[in-house]
Amino acid sequence: MRNKLCFLVLLILQFGYAQQYDSVVIEKDSIDSNNQVYKVGNVYVFDYEIIKNGISKKLKTNSNDGFELVNKTSDSVGVAKIHLLVRPSIDSPRTNENQTQISYMQGPEFGSFSSTGVVDNSSNVWIHPIRSGFFESLETCPFPFVKKPLSIGLEWQDAMSIGEGWGNQLWGEWSGQLLLSYHYKITGKESITTDLGVIECYIIESKADSKLGTTTLKSYFSDVYGFLRFEYELLTGLKVTMWVVDFMENKAFNDTMTFFKTKEYLKQ
Numbered sequence: 001m002r003n004k005l006c007f008l009v010l011l012i013l014q015f016g017y018a019q020q021y022d023s024v025v026i027e028k029d030s031i032d033s034n035n036q037v038y039k040v041g042n043v044y045v046f047d048y049e050i051i052k053n054g055i056s057k058k059l060k061t062n063s064n065d066g067f068e069l070v071n072k073t074s075d076s077v078g079v080a081k082i083h084l085l086v087r088p089s090i091d092s093p094r095t096n097e098n099q100t101q102i103s104y105m106q107g108p109e110f111g112s113f114s115s116t117g118v119v120d121n122s123s124n125v126w127i128h129p130i131r132s133g134f135f136e137s138l139e140t141c142p143f144p145f146v147k148k149p150l151s152i153g154l155e156w157q158d159a160m161s162i163g164e165g166w167g168n169q170l171w172g173e174w175s176g177q178l179l180l181s182y183h184y185k186i187t188g189k190e191s192i193t194t195d196l197g198v199i200e201c202y203i204i205e206s207k208a209d210s211k212l213g214t215t216t217l218k219s220y221f222s223d224v225y226g227f228l229r230f231e232y233e234l235l236t237g238l239k240v241t242m243w244v245v246d247f248m249e250n251k252a253f254n255d256t257m258t259f260f261k262t263k264e265y266l267k268q
Contacts, residue, residue: 021143021182023158025123026098032088035100035120037226038127043266044084044226045107045246050134051239062106062133069134079106082130082242085265086118087253096128104130110263123148125226137171137234141215142182142206144227150202155185172212172235180208192220194228195245201228 032040049072050057056072059079070076082104089101099117106112116128126145129138139162147156159181167173184206191200201220208215213235220229225247232240252267259265 020160021126021145021158023156024119024126024145025121026119027121028098031094031098032100034122035086036122037125037222037224038086038100038102038118038120039249040086040088040100041250041252042086043246043248043251044244046082046084046242047080047245048082048240048242051241059106059134062135063112064133067134078109081107081245083107083110083265084130085113085251085253087115102128104132105265106132110259110265113259113265120226125221127227129230134170136166137168137238137240138232139166140172140178140180140208140210140235141232142180142184142208142217144204144217144219144221144230145182145184145206146186146202146204146219146221147184150186150221150223152186152188152202155183157184158182170236171238174212178210178212180210182206182208190220192229194243196225196228196247199225199228 027034048058050069052069057069058072058077060068060070060076062079085103085105087101087103094101094117095115096117099119101115102118103113103115114130114132118127119125124145124147126143129135129143131139147154159179161177161179163177164175184204186202187205188203189200190203191198199222201222204219204221206217215235216233218231219227221227229243230241234240253265254262254267
């Protein structure tokens with residue numbers, strides 16, 4: 001009986017650690033309609049680079065079956081841009097309950113897509129990063145997250161536990177669960193030059209501490225567009241930078257069957 005009780009306690013603790021970001025305010029109603037920046041029909045196109053040993057790289061291939069890095073200037077780059085779509089959840093259930101449905105696609109071939117969620121309301125904005133192939137590495141870092149009202153100097157903390165399946169020799173390996181303790185702070189406000197123009201952004205500096213060390217994310221948040229730039233540093237010193245190069249709104253999306261047939265995600 002005692003062994004069964006101990007097992008139950010450990011199981012409860014494991015599920016407790018697995019809870020994602022307990023401080024995130026997630027609404028149960030008006031999940032899509034009250035979004036302030038990540039509105040259904042929005043499309044964000046990100047460029048990116050991966051800095052390894054001081055050399056800028058991109059992905060030749062990238063899937064859950066594996067990935068290959070090549071120099072950024074190589075003719076064999078296969079993943080040139082990352083597209084984030086804020087999709088309506090009419091024909092299929094939400095991937096994450098009570099979160100606005102988003103999909104990530106890797107261009108220019110658009111061979112597949114992965115769906116997850118974003119929380120966007122008057123209390124906070126919190127978004128799942130892309131997590132396919134190489135980008136599983138971002139699971140070890142703080143997620144993009146900002147509390148409201150936006151105020152320089154505002155600080156908050158949170159935590160999450162992730163399984164060993166997210167590990168890799170390139171960005172860190174571990175056994176069992178890895179507890180990440182997050183700290184966030186809005187450190188300033190800056191007008192940054194983007195492909196969309198000069199845009200005023202709040203700067204959020206965050207870190208995730210664990211038994212393996214510390215990862216960091218510096219993010220740039222616009223109260224008009226959302227997150228426009230991410231600067232990650234992983235446990236092994238690897239750096240990943242992503243920035244918005246195009247933005248569209250009020251778009252209609254093809255259904256899944258049409259997408260795989262045409263490789264076009266926007267309705268014509």
